[in-house]
Amino acid sequence: MCRGLESLPSACLERAKELKSRLGSLLHKKQMGLIGQKADMQRQIVVASLRWKESFQELLQDKQILHAFQAFLMSEYSEENLAFYLACEDYTTTQSPSKLPAKAKKIYDEFIICDAPREVNLDHETKIITVKNLENPNTSCFDLARSKIYSLMEKDCYPRFLKSVACQELSRQLAG
Missing domain, CATH: 1.20.5 (Single alpha-helices involved in coiled-coils or other helix-helix interfaces)
Structure with a gap:
């Protein structure tokens, strides 16, 4: 119908x-x-x-950008700073107190002792305090050294990274 x-x-x-x-x-x-x-x-x-361009702390939170930053540091032969910082971050999250002495020794031997394979640039006083802290390892024994290296990266490496060709290319890729 x-x-x-x-x-x-x-x-x-x-x-x-x-x-x-x-x-x-x-x-x-x-x-x-x-x-x-x-x-x-x-x-x-x-x-x-692109938030990682606003602060160094934001960069450390972004895994993809952290890898790019690490590659940049490797190209400048200064990746030991980031490696030390990340090792300290891992150390502070150690749950078992019985594991702290071995982990602390490994970090000390790799990054702090004179002529370490990946020795970081710490002043003499910071080294002395850190060695003293290692007598009774706890999750905060590397805090001063970690803070010094963080400041070094934030004030020196991070601004250079932001100005680098690799960073500018990465920004273009992410933006569009």
């Missing part, structure tokens, strides 16, 4: 056209809203992905 459109009264046709137009307008607005939301989400992702 379907009748063709030509058999419908003209008032019904006008009403159908009006509803179609309104529906189309609503759909268009919804699509534009979704497009706007998608653009906002993309902007938020870009901002979040």
